[in-house]
Amino acid sequence: MKPPYTRLRLSIFALFTVLIGSSSCMREGKTIETQSPVETAIPVASANSDTAIPEPDSLTLQAAIPAKSAHPAAIVANSIADAETIIARKQVPILCYHQVRDWREKDSKQAKDYIIPEERFKDHIKMLADSGYQTVLPDQLLAYLTTGASLPEKPVMLTFDDTSLGQFTVAAPELEKYGFKGVFFVMTVSLGRPNYMTRAQVKELSEKGHAIGSHTWDHQNVKKYQGQDWVTQVEKPSRQLAEITGKPTEYFAYPFGLWNPEAIPELKQRGMVAAFQLAEKRDPQDPLHSIRRIIASGYWSSNSLHRAMVNSF
Numbered sequence: 450m451k452p453p454y455t456r457l458r459l460s461i462f463a464l465f466t467v468l469i470g471s472s473s474c475m476r477e478g479k480t481i482e483t484q485s486p487v488e489t490a491i492p493v494a495s496a497n498s499d500t501a502i503p504e505p506d507s508l509t510l511q512a513a514i515p516a517k518s519a520h521p522a523a524i525v526a527n528s529i530a531d532a533e534t535i536i537a538r539k540q541v542p543i544l545c546y547h548q549v550r551d552w553r554e555k556d557s558k559q560a561k562d563y564i565i566p567e568e569r570f571k572d573h574i575k576m577l578a579d580s581g582y583q584t585v586l587p588d589q590l591l592a593y594l595t596t597g598a599s600l601p602e603k604p605v606m607l608t609f610d611d612t613s614l615g616q617f618t619v620a621a622p623e624l625e626k627y628g629f630k631g632v633f634f635v636m637t638v639s640l641g642r643p644n645y646m647t648r649a650q651v652k653e654l655s656e657k658g659h660a661i662g663s664h665t666w667d668h669q670n671v672k673k674y675q676g677q678d679w680v681t682q683v684e685k686p687s688r689q690l691a692e693i694t695g696k697p698t699e700y701f702a703y704p705f706g707l708w709n710p711e712a713i714p715e716l717k718q719r720g721m722v723a724a725f726q727l728a729e730k731r732d733p734q735d736p737l738h739s740i741r742r743i744i745a746s747g748y749w750s751s752n753s754l755h756r757a758m759v760n761s762f
């Protein structure tokens with residue numbers, strides 16, 4: 450049972466976290482080795498009751514921040530809402546793009562859902578900006594879902610799967626024009642291949658404040674993983690991305706959007722605090738690892754996109 454001072458100390462820290470608003474600036478000190486925040490419950494910080502008792506005159510916000518044992522995500526984990534509460538919150542529209550480039554003659558009819566011509570992509574982004582949308586990143590989404598932390602009035606998340614080069618050369622600069630940030634789910638096998646991003650480009654995106662997540666090593670269906678596949682497809686790519694960005698890899702996008710409940714504990718064990726699928730129903734037990742997105746089709750005008758966002762979320 451927690452002594453009352455611990456509770457006070459934690460709530461001061463929680464308040465501080467809220468005041469700071471963005472968790473990302475406070476997460477820099479976090480190391481790659483840090484356990485998944487969801488697994489790292491707050492009692493770790495209060496386990497040592499001697500150090501947990503603040504001197505009366507040190508009961509300031511600064512003093513309330515434990516030096517090493519916790520980071521903001523751990524605080525989030527402590528006050529984490531239950532699955533039902535998370536599911537009841539209004540969903541943030543999350544869009545999923547793949548290739549951002551003009552159509553070529555050999556592109557199939559089906560492929561064009563996944564390939565958005567440059568001008569059309571620019572129309573999409575301009576429509577979002579003109580309509581008052583503001584992009585949010587996974588850290589913000591997670592804080593909102595787990596604690597009810599506030600988001601911009603019209604939030605949207607822009608995600609990019611599969612590492613294709615146009616995401617760096619066309620999409621990112623377009624987002625930056627409007628002060629938008631994207632989430633790039635990288636398939637590590639493709640790094641440095643022709644028409645894909647390089648490690649340096651991924652690092653640059655990360656340094657510009659975009660988020661980098663994992664999209665496995667070579668895009669195999671998560672539902673088929675056994676034993677060593679989890680190491681090859683999740684652990685190693687995660688480590689590689691962390692080496693590139695200098696930040697922990699905590700977000701995952703399922704290849705093809707395919708997932709099953711059995712995959713979720715495997716991802717959590719490997720530090721993934723949230724995972725993104727496509728438009729299926731969320732897992733009632735673990736909505737954070739079955740977050741919904743829609744594919745922003747290459748056929749859609751900005752009006753069609755807007756309609757789809759309103760209807761799907």
Ligand SMILES: [Zn+2]
Nearest residue numbers: 610611704705
């Ligand atoms: Zn993919």
